[in-house]
Amino acid sequence: MPELCEVQIMTENLERWMVGQRVRSIEVVDDRLSHLKTAPTGIVNRVWRRAKYSIVELDDVSMVIHYRMTGQVVLEDENSRFVRVRWKLESGQSIGFMDPRKFGTVDVIANEVLEQWFKSKKLGQEIWPTVRDGAWWENVYTGVKSPLKTALLKQDRVVGIGNILASEFCFASGLTPFQATSSLTSEEWSRFGDAYYKRIEAILLEERSEKIGFLFEGAKNPDAFQVYGRQGESCPSCSDVIQKVQQSGRATYFCASCQPFES
DNA sequence: TAACTTGTTTAAAC
DNA sequence: TGTTTAAACAAGTT
Numbered sequence: 156m157p158e159l160c161e162v163q164i165m166t167e168n169l170e171r172w173m174v175g176q177r178v179r180s181i182e183v184v185d186d187r188l189s190h191l192k193t194a195p196t197g198i199v200n201r202v203w204r205r206a207k208y209s210i211v212e213l214d215d216v217s218m219v220i221h222y223r224m225t226g227q228v229v230l231e232d233e234n235s236r237f238v239r240v241r242w243k244l245e246s247g248q249s250i251g252f253m254d255p256r257k258f259g260t261v262d263v264i265a266n267e268v269l270e271q272w273f274k275s276k277k278l279g280q281e282i283w284p285t286v287r288d289g290a291w292w293e294n295v296y297t298g299v300k301s302p303l304k305t306a307l308l309k310q311d312r313v314v315g316i317g318n319i320l321a322s323e324f325c326f327a328s329g330l331t332p333f334q335a336t337s338s339l340t341s342e343e344w345s346r347f348g349d350a351y352y353k354r355i356e357a358i359l360l361e362e363r364s365e366k367i368g369f370l371f372e373g374a375k376n377p378d379a380f381q382v383y384g385r386q387g388e389s390c391p392s393c394s395d396v397i398q399k400v401q402q403s404g405r406a407t408y409f410c411a412s413c414q415p416f417e418s
Numbered sequence: 419t420a421a422c423t424t425g426t427t428t429a430a431a432c
Numbered sequence: 433t434g435t436t437t438a439a440a441c442a443a444g445t446t
Binding site: 156158221222223224225256258276308310317318405406 | 422423424425426
Binding site for chain 1: 434435436437438439441442443444445
């Protein structure tokens with residue numbers, strides 16, 4: 156479930172591993188990614204993130220990685236499993252795209268059309284590292300009536316928030332996930348603006364490493380997650396119990412005391 | 419075993 | 433038209 160924080164960390168890792176290095180060959184393991192067999196190799200000039208994508212930029216083309224549910228990039232070792240494609244570097248190192256459920260994608264896009272390619276995805280605005288204040292959030296969700304938590308998942312407004320961060324941000328700002336987005340006051344948006352950034356920073360701090368712990372089998376969610384996956388546990392800021400409900404077909408976690416809903 | 423998990427796209431509904 | 437919701441899809445885990 157890589158979202159903004161995890162994609163950011165994996166992008167930083169790819170940057171450290173690959174920039175300035177020559178990709179000597181690309182080894183396709185999963186035939187769904189056979190289009191990578193003919194992808195150009197060469198020096199990696201830049202690695203950057205947009206929304207939940209990592210972009211590995213060579214001279215003429217970029218490889219655009221989307222992790223979906225279970226994708227990860229790792230510096231391969233003997234423990235690497237579920238590798239669908241690997242990039243062999245001149246240094247001898249191998250970068251693997253591990254993806255057990257195979258939902259992830261790696262597109263090869265010519266640099267000259269990359270901007271257009273992203274434009275077709277109709278992606279919204281970034282919320283990190285640029286700090287967005289309450290007025291910005293209020294403005295970006297103008298005209299959105301759906302419940303707050305559902306609205307946060309709309310990638311055409313704001314990118315990077317997935318089902319985990321959506322619950323986390325609501326909790327951190329003391330807002331109910333069920334409130335109509337259009338009914339939030341400026342004061343509430345202001346609280347949201349203060350809270351979300353701190354949550355991202357805290358999660359980045361805890362998760363930043365060569366491997367994202369919670370993405371691996373059997374691993375526990377980070378302590379930095381305050382409500383996600385914690386149904387039945389006690390709320391970190393009061394004595395109430397964290398609840399889990401279905402909202403628009405997705406799991407939503409919240410504390411009814413800290414995030415009261417009065418309709 | 420079948421339900422559950424997710425981000426994204428498409429279709430349908432409002 | 434713009435917005436919202438539901439369904440569908442991928443495949444492995446429980």
